[in-house]
Amino acid sequence: MLKVGIVGVGSMGTQHFLxxxxxxxxxxxTAVSDINxxxxxxxxxxxxxxxFIADPISLINDSEVDAVVIVSADKTHEEFCLEALRxxxxxxxxxxxxxxxxxxxxxxxxxxxxxxxxxxxxxNRRFDPAYQELKEIVVTGKIGQPLVAxxxxxxxxxxxxxxxxxxxxxxxxxxxxxxxxxVGDYFTKxxxxxxxxxxxxxxxxxxxxxxxxxxxxxxxxxxxxxxxxCQYAYDxxxxxxxxxxxxxxxxxxxxxxxxxxxxxxxxxSDGLAFFEDSYNAEFQAWADACNNNTYCAAAASAWDxxxxxxxxxxxxxxxxxxxxxSVPLTDRPAFYRD
Ligand code: ISE
Numbered sequence: 001m002l003k004v005g006i007v008g009v010g011s012m013g014t015q016h017f018l019x020x021x022x023x024x025x026x027x028x029x030t031a032v033s034d035i036n037x038x039x040x041x042x043x044x045x046x047x048x049x050x051x052f053i054a055d056p057i058s059l060i061n062d063s064e065v066d067a068v069v070i071v072s073a074d075k076t077h078e079e080f081c082l083e084a085l086r087x088x089x090x091x092x093x094x095x096x097x098x099x100x101x102x103x104x105x106x107x108x109x110x111x112x113x114x115x116x117x118x119x120x121x122x123x124n125r126r127f128d129p130a131y132q133e134l135k136e137i138v139v140t141g142k143i144g145q146p147l148v149a150x151x152x153x154x155x156x157x158x159x160x161x162x163x164x165x166x167x168x169x170x171x172x173x174x175x176x177x178x179x180x181x182x183v184g185d186y187f188t189k190x191x192x193x194x195x196x197x198x199x200x201x202x203x204x205x206x207x208x209x210x211x212x213x214x215x216x217x218x219x220x221x222x223x224x225x226x227x228x229x230c231q232y233a234y235d236x237x238x239x240x241x242x243x244x245x246x247x248x249x250x251x252x253x254x255x256x257x258x259x260x261x262x263x264x265x266x267x268x269s270d271g272l273a274f275f276e277d278s279y280n281a282e283f284q285a286w287a288d289a290c291n292n293n294t295y296c297a298a299a300a301s302a303w304d305x306x307x308x309x310x311x312x313x314x315x316x317x318x319x320x321x322x323x324x325x326s327v328p329l330t331d332r333p334a335f336y337r338d
Contacts, residue, residue: 001026001027001028002026002027002028002066002067002287002290002291003028003030003064003065003066003067004020004027004028004029004030004065004066004067004068004069004287005029005030005031005032005033005053005059005060005062005064005065005067005068005069006020006029006031006032006033006068006069006071007032007033007034007056007059007060007068007069007070007071007072007076007080008033008034008070008071008072008073008076009032009034009039009040009043009044009071010034010036010071011272012071012094012272013032013034013069013071013072014043015272015279016069016071016279016283017029017032017043017044019279019280019283020069020283020287021047023280023283024280024283024284024287025284025287026287026288026291027283027287027290027291028049029047029050030049030050030051030062030064030065031050031051031052031053031059031062031064031065032044032050032051032052032053032059033052033053033054033055033056033058033059033072034052034072035072037052037054040052051064056072056076056080057080057083060080060083060084060087060089061083061087065089066089066090066290067089067090067091067092067290068080068084068089068090068091068092069091069092069093070084070091070092070093070094071094074096074099074169074170075099077093077094077096077097077098077099078097078098078099078103078104078106078107080093081093081097081098081107081110081119081302082106082107082110084118084119085107085110085111085114085118085119086110088114088116088118089118090118090119090120090286090289090290091118091119091120092120092122092283092286093119093120093121093122093305094121094122095121095122095123095173095174095177095300095305095308096169096170096173096305096308096309096312097119097121097302097305097306097308097309098305098309099169100309100313101306101309101310101312101313103309104302104305104306104308104309104310105306107119107302107305107306108302108303108305108306111302111335112333112335117294117295117301117302117335117336118295119301119302119305120282120286120289120295120296120299120300120301121299121300121301121302121304121305122282122300123174123177123178123181123299123300123304123308124275124278124279124282125174125177125178125275125278126177126178126181126278126282126298126299126300127277127278127279127281127282127285127298127299128275128277128278129277129278130249130250131178131182131238131249131278134182134238134240134247134248134249135181135182137240137247138182138183138240138242138247139182139183139184143242143243143244143245143246143247144242144243144244144245145242145243146183146220146240146241146242147220147221147241147242147243148220148221148222148223148240148241149179149182149183149220149221149222149223149238149239149240149241150222150223150225150237150238150239150241151175151178151179151222151223151224151225151237151238152224152225152227152235152236152237152238153171153172153174153175153224153225153226153227153236154225154227154228154230154232154233154234154235154236155171155227155228155229155230155234155269155271156229156230156231156232156233156234156269157200157228157229157231157269158202158206158208158228158229160202160203161203162202162203162206162228163203163205163206164205164206164207164210164316164319165316167206167207167208167210167226167228168192168210168212168226168312168315168316168319169312169316171226171228172210172212172224172226172312172315173308173312175212175222175224175226176212176214176224176308176311176312176315177300177304177307177308178238179214179222179224179238180216180304180307180308180311181300181304182238182240183216183220183240185216185217185218185220186216186217186307186311186327186329187214187215187216187217187311187314187327187329188215188216188217188326188327188329189213189214189215189314189324189325189326189327190212190213190214190215190311190314190315190318190324190325190327191212191213191315191318191322191323191324191325192210192211192212192213192315192318192319193210193211193213193322194207194210194211194319195209195210195211197209198227198229198230200229200231201229202229206228207319208226208227208228208229209225209226209227209228209230210225210226210227210319211223211224211225211226212224212225212226212315213324214311214327232267233267233268233269234267234268234269234270234271234274235251235267236249236274237249237251252265252267254266254267282299285298285299286299297338301336302336303332303333303335303336304336307329310327310328310329311327311329314326314327314328
């Protein structure tokens with residue numbers, strides 16, 4: 001039984017806590033930490049064997065914690081990953097790996113220096129069956145080489161505080177990792193374009209929607225629309241244009257209801273519910289890998305987190321310059337090749 005410590009039980013951390021306690025086999029949570037002690041204690045109250053440890057570094061060091069789940073504020077991920085690596089403990093870290101590409105590089109270097117792959121990054125879509133099918137079609141070349149992909153990432157509303165930085169490092173980062181994984185290539189160029197902003201943008205520092213344009217090393221172009229206050233629902237779209245056809249992510253797994261002169265399909269605004277199966281699958285894969293003292297090759301690694309951070313840095317630069325910015329990435333080191 002894998003004994004897990006969770007750093008951060010905000011909305012997503014609480015979901016991961018409940019997931020590990022009720023839906024994941026051969027893993028249990030032994031301790032949690034959170035800056036909001038009262039809330040954390042409420043979360044664990046029904047579970048008598050879970051301790052609250054105020055200091056996250058003490059939690060990571062605790063002898064009853066074999067492996068660490070990091071779901072705290074983005075800016076803290078790097079420090080907690082480095083501490084877990086120092087102790088040679090397995091880590092599941094929510095994205096981003098670090099708030100900067102320099103920080104992400106430090107984590108990658110520390111993992112390589114330790115000689116063992118210990119970090120799994122929470123890019124959950126790699127475990128989504130629809131995305132997996134899309135990838136299979138694209139990488140096997142069944143409908144020719146991919147040329148262009150159009151993606152959309154829409155949140156009904158965005159939790160405050162939100163701004164242009166978070167739209168890239170919190171939201172566009174999913175498209176960045178997913179598309180790089182899906183086409184098996186990394187990005188060389190990035191640009192961000194600001195169309196007219198919706199009246200629902202919560203502050204003057206958030207252009208909404210934004211269009212992210214990415215070019216891969218093979219010359220494929222990806223357009224990613226990031227619209228975090230679309231109002232109507234959580235909506236994720238992806239269409240890949242290949243030489244002999246197109247492949248599109250299914251948009252609905254729900255029943256289509258027809259009544260007089262109308263046809264409708266329900267949607268949800270809850271992104272966690274939308275991708276629930278993929279979250280369960282990625283956590284089960286992580287727990288299984290930890291219990292087998294190895295890493296899950298299907299999951300995102302620290303290197304993938306570094307690549308995403310370098311790409312988001314270029315997007316942030318382009319938000320300021322309006323120009324096409326280069327993405328200074330190199331080939332995957334042997335340590336991260338499966
Ligand atoms: C959030 O952090 C996520 O990971 C969600 O998947 C994404 O839709 C949302 O925009 C992010 O804020």
